[in-house]
Amino acid sequence: MPKKIPAEELNAILALVGNHHPNPVQVRTIRDGLADELPPRMLQRRLALLVDQRRLTAEGRGKGRRYRLPPNHFVMQARPGQFEISGQAVGLEIYPPVSPEALAIKEAVRAPIQHRQPVSYQRAFLERYRPNQTFYLTEETRQRLVEMGRPPDAERPAGTYARRIYNRLLIDLSWNSSRLEGNTYSLLETERLLELGEAAEGKDALEAQMILNHKAAIELLVEQADEIGFNHYTILNLHGLLADNLLADPLAGGRLRTIGVGIAGTLYYPLDVPQLIEECFRQVLDTAAAIADPFEQAFFALVHLAYLQPFEDVNKRVSRLAANIPLIRQNLCPLSFVDVPERAYIDGVLGVYEMNRIELLRDVFIWAYQRSCARYSAVRQSLGEPDRFRLRYRALIAEMVAKVVRDRLDKKAATALIRQGAAEQLPAEDQGRFVEVAETELMSLHEGNIARYRLRPAEYQVWRQGWH
Structure with a gap:
């Protein structure tokens, strides 16, 4: 029986190829770039396996053969315990309109990785924020968002808006949040999975699990709208639901991590010390809970939960759903990340990771909320007044x-x-x-x-x- 190839060796190859994306990479470049030297035949077997698994594509023959990531990913997971930043690489890039400050961040995080500086978690970035004194969103922006997102019946009980558009929200948010993780399910395949329980043929079972986990997490937010908040119960249970059956350690779901992790495709290194992770996690929740404005609160959660990386994996998913907590509680239009380009979102997150700059992610957040409002305004009108x-x-x-x-x-x-x-x-x-x-x-x-x-x-x- 052939010996199983260690997953970390395959992931190391993927990470190296991802660092050169979109350019194809020669075998010699891959061999020279790996930390652990592999004999030529062993490396060829690993490359062939990755091609068979459709995690790499091969071009050319013989000495001219080159490898690149498939078109639906530009960075893959580097080793067990590391996080994954996935996105779509297309010939004509679709990007939301951004400010000059955001454009500068985009250019900086797209520089070759060897030209960017390694950085660690900066607690000062969190400590500089003072609830209701510091604002990532301007007063004009916050007022504009509330005007777009507030329905005529906003005074009804918490969660009324989300329940009214629940079926559409469940599909949209599950699909878009999963899509931002590189999930290849289509919107229609997601709809069939959620409504009929039918998994798409030819898809990885992990992709179906990811979408079903989103469904469970969204149900928690909507069904317990008057109880959820920025507290340990809500965020830990969000993670437990989103990570169900996806982690190597089944006990890691809903628990803060006690191991060090890295993130492929970036030179940002999160905290390693469990005590500091717990302290910062508590500080993030306390700070978020003290913010009065729902949109400032939502964006703060989107930024700092992803930046801290308090869990072994599934952190960005937690941050995206947590951003909906104040919106659902206050009967505002939810944020489903509809139409958000994967690369724009990832550039924004990398700006936070490597530079502690929020302008690009902020512009993506505002644009995404405008798209969500337009979508659910049409949905509400089609439904008529609720009974x-x-x-x-x-x-x-x-x-x-x-x-x-x-x-x-x-x-x-x-x-x-x-x-x-x-x-x-x-x-x-x-x-x-x-x-x-x-x-x-x-x-x-x-x-x-x-x-x-x-x-x-x-x-x-x-x-x-x-x-x-």
Whole structure:
């Protein structure tokens, strides 16, 4: 049986090739650039394996053969425990409009890696920030964003806006956040996975897991909108959900890291000392929680959770979903990163990592929020005004529907359960209407809307057979 090639050797090759992207790399350059020397035949076997896995593409033959990253990645993970910065390299680059300061950052982080200076975590960058005194976003920008993002019914309970556009938000945010990590699922494939539980053929199972993890994390934010915040419970559980079944150490999900890590494609080195990581994590949360403006709060979280890298992996995903906490809580339009170019986002993050400069990521954030607002404004208009009765009893309706399905009740038993629940938990004047609404929900249940009740396709199929 052939000996298994260590993953760190493959990742080292990928990182080296990624540092030369988009230029193809000769075998000699790869061999000379590796920290550990490999005999020619061993290196060729590793290159052939990476080509077979479609993690590298090969061009030419013989001595002229060269290797480059496939078009959907420009940097791959370098070794176990390191983070991955992925993005799309295209011939004609799509980039949001940015300020001259942001453009300077873009040019700096795109310089060859050997021309950039190694940097470590700078705690002063965090400590310089004073909540409600320091602002990354100008007052004019914050006012403009709130005007774009505030719906006419903003005074309703926390999470009302997000619940109203929930199905669209779930797909958009899951897909876009995963796409920014190099996930190759299409939007339609993501929709089928989330609504029908059907994984796309020919795709890595890890990609499906990543998207499903986003779904679980978004459900937490929306369903517990009045409880979430910048606290240990919310952020640790966000990470636990987003990292589920994706980490080498299954115990690392939802826990601050105790090991050192590196980040491929950058010369930024995060903190290594667990005590300092915990101290800074606590300081990031305390600072974020003290910020009054929801957009300043969202952007601060996007910047500092990614910069600290408090977890073994999945940090940027946590920062993107955490940025939605104040928006969901205050019934503002969520941020789903719709249309955000992967390279623009990564350039912005690298500006924070290597320079402690936020201008490029700030411009991407503002542009992304404008796109999200335009999208969900159209979605809200297409939905019409929500039924206030359904909003008031949304949780109880969902509970009843889920119980009917999971207990495999037929129509007679379902009606009895709903009437009993209404009699026990609702005022007399609302009981009749509640039974009508709950029964209508059951009659309207199909594979495309079972996610709102946290039902699995298998549970639905078994129940449906008995229901009919």
